[in-house]
Structures are given as C-alpha cells and as structure tokens.
Amino acid sequence: MNNQQPSPVGPVDSSRVPRYAGIATFARLPRLEDVERADIAVMGVPFDTGVSYRPGARFAPAAVREASRLLRPYHPDLDVAPFASLQVADAGDVACNPFDIPEALDAVQASAATLLDAGSRIVTVGGDHTIALPLLREMHRKHGPVSLLHFDAHLDTWDTYFGADYTHGTPFRRAFEEGLLDTEALSHVGIRGPLYSKDDLTDDARMGFGIVTSMDVMNQGVPAVVQALRERVGGRPLYISIDIDCLDPAHAPGTGTPEAGGMTSRELLAILRGLDGCNLVSADVVEVAPAYDHADVTAVAASHVAYELISLMARQGAPEPVPAGAARQGAHG
Numbered sequence: 001m002n003n004q005q006p007s008p009v010g011p012v013d014s015s016r017v018p019r020y021a022g023i024a025t026f027a028r029l030p031r032l033e034d035v036e037r038a039d040i041a042v043m044g045v046p047f048d049t050g051v052s053y054r055p056g057a058r059f060a061p062a063a064v065r066e067a068s069r070l071l072r073p074y075h076p077d078l079d080v081a082p083f084a085s086l087q088v089a090d091a092g093d094v095a096c097n098p099f100d101i102p103e104a105l106d107a108v109q110a111s112a113a114t115l116l117d118a119g120s121r122i123v124t125v126g127g128d129h130t131i132a133l134p135l136l137r138e139m140h141r142k143h144g145p146v147s148l149l150h151f152d153a154h155l156d157t158w159d160t161y162f163g164a165d166y167t168h169g170t171p172f173r174r175a176f177e178e179g180l181l182d183t184e185a186l187s188h189v190g191i192r193g194p195l196y197s198k199d200d201l202t203d204d205a206r207m208g209f210g211i212v213t214s215m216d217v218m219n220q221g222v223p224a225v226v227q228a229l230r231e232r233v234g235g236r237p238l239y240i241s242i243d244i245d246c247l248d249p250a251h252a253p254g255t256g257t258p259e260a261g262g263m264t265s266r267e268l269l270a271i272l273r274g275l276d277g278c279n280l281v282s283a284d285v286v287e288v289a290p291a292y293d294h295a296d297v298t299a300v301a302a303s304h305v306a307y308e309l310i311s312l313m314a315r316q317g318a319p320e321p322v323p324a325g326a327a328r329q330g331a332h333g
C-alpha cells in the first residue's frame with residue numbers, strides 16, 4: 001500500500017457551478033460517503049427535544065448548510081485554506097428520535113464514535129445544547145477529561161428542569177458528574193442575563209468553571225480575554241461548544257432563549273481566531289432556531305463560526321492516523 005494521501009476533494013467549483021445551485025452540503029463540500037475518509041467531518045444533529053423555551057433547532061443543520069454556500073476556500077487572517085490542506089466532508093445528519101431524549105443522545109454518541117474511530121475530528125451543527133453531553137462522552141473516551149470552552153449566554157450547569165436530567169440547560173452539570181471534564185481548564189464565555197438564584201453561580205464555580213461575561217469582553221477587550229482563555233486551556237485536549245445565543249440577539253435573533261447584551265459576531269470570531277495553536281479536538285455550534293431568524297443572520301453567523309473552527313483544526317494539521325482497517329464511515333445519510 002502506498003502512503004501517498006490523495007489530495008482532498010474540495011467544495012464544488014464556484015466558477016463552474018453557481019453557489020446557489022445544487023443540493024446543499026456544508027460549504028458545498030463532498031458528502032462523507034463520496035470520499036474515502038475525512039480529517040474533519042461536519043455532522044448535523046437535527047434535535048431540539050431538550051429545549052426549555054422556543055423550539056426549532058431541529059431545523060438548524062439544514063439552515064446552516066444553506067447559509068454556508070458563500071463560504072470561500074481561503075481564510076486570510078489564519079492564512080489557511082482549510083478544504084485544501086485537509087479532507088473536510090459533510091457527514092449528513094444523525095437520525096435522532098424526537099420523542100426519546102436518551103435514545104437520541106445515544107444515537108449522537110454512536111455517530112460521533114464512528115467518525116472519531118475513523119480518524120476524523122468533528123464539527124457538529126446542532127441541535128439544542130443537550131447534544132453536547134454525548135459529544136463530551138466521546139471526547140472523554142478518546143482523550144480522557146477534556147478542557148472545555150463553552151460560549152453561551154447561559155451556564156447550562158443547572159441540575160434539572162421539571163425533574164428532567166437531560167435538557168439543554170443541564171449538559172455540563174451531567175458532564176461534570178460523569179467526570180468527562182478537566183476541572184482545571186473550564187470556562188464559560190459570553191455569560192449574561194438573569195439567573196434563577198445566586199446558588200447557580202456557586203454551584204457552577206464548585207464544578208471548576210471560570211466565567212468570562214459578555215461585559216468582561218466589552219471591558220477587558222478581546223486580546224485580554226484570549227490571553228486568559230489560552231492560559232486556562234494550555235496544551236490540553238480542548239473541546240469548544242458554541243451556543244449561538246452567546247451572540248447578542250441583534251447578531252443571532254434565530255435562537256430559542258435569547259438574552260440582551262451579548263457579544264457581536266465579530267468579537268466571537270476574533271476570540272476563536274485567538275485560540276490558534278490550541279489542541280482543538282472537536283467542537284459544536286448549537287441552538288440556531290431558523291424560524292426566529294431574519295435574513296439568515298443567525299444561520300450565516302453559525303456557518304462562519306463552523307468555518308472558523310474548521311480553520312483552527314486545519315492549522316493543526318491532520319489528526320493522528322488510525323490503524324489500517326480501522327476506518328469506518330457511511331453511518332449517516
């Protein structure tokens with residue numbers, strides 16, 4: 001067997017086929033089943049049974065794919081052409097049971113396992129935030145306890161809602177309880193808005209989370225925030241979970257639990273860019289609810305956030321090779 005890697009199959013050529021033509025895949029990339037394997041797989045999770053307020057994130061993967069048609073091949077600020085340097089592919093959607101949350105989470109975990117075992121890093125497009133839990137379970141299986149940067153208006157470390165353990169407000173408390181997180185290296189970014197009680201903060205701090213509020217981003221500025229986050233994360237395996245409601249509703253109206261006073265999309269992209277060189281193992285973008293969107297503002301922001309995450313991964317180079325014969329793929333439609 002020769003060790004020569006085939007050059008990556010990139011997006012459909014926009015000089016030949018207009019961007020608005022054809023069935024949507026993320027950034028017009030090939031489907032995973034059409035390439036041998038992927039270094040980075042974009043996985044859709046159309047699931048929103050865990051929401052506490054406005055539903056609709058189940059329609060996000062389709063909306064984000066549509067909004068990603070205009071993404072171009074070269075990232076000037078990071079000086080990387082992510083789709084040329086690595087094989088990036090659209091792994092399709094996980095078929096989640098909309099009536100059974102634990103079963104849906106198991107399906108997400110199984111799909112993530114298939115991709116990770118084939119040597120891919122995953123950029124998941126949710127879905128509501130409940131789905132971060134099975135993804136973190138897989139990160140733990142692969143890497144041990146991981147560092148987490150969680151971009152959100154909300155802590156998502158609440159205990160239960162209506163007695164339910166698995167909701168979009170509780171994934172990181174469950175992840176903490178299951179020992180999935182490296183408690184030395186956890187931070188929320190973008191937090192704001194009213195809480196249920198002061199105890200929410202003491203509980204959260206007990207789990208090891210640091211908090212960068214949206215006001216901190218304004219008062220300290222992006223470079224200081226980036227420096228603090230980089231110090232917290234170090235060289236540890238890093239998982240980034242981005243709830244699009246970390247952005248102000250002006251920048252992300254299409255979401256289920258909007259809070260005033262958030263970051264701009266520019267600030268979020270700048271913070272992510274500042275994480276260049278961190279050991280990013282996988283990531284998600286969640287909580288886009290297209291029914292509340294206007295002019296695709298939120299879906300466009302989410303597609304750019306996903307592109308940013310892919311670009312950071314591409315800067316790191318290919319993931320560790322998997323042993324021959326271990327590659328599996330094609331589990332997603």
Ligand SMILES: N=C(N)NCCCC(=O)O
Nearest residue numbers: 052129154156168169257
């Ligand atoms: N958007 C996410 N992930 N969580 C919001 C939960 C806030 C609440 O319903 O009180």
Ligand SMILES: [Zn+2]
Nearest residue numbers: 153154243245
């Ligand atoms: Zn949120």
Ligand SMILES: [Zn+2]
Nearest residue numbers: 129152156243
């Ligand atoms: Zn959230």
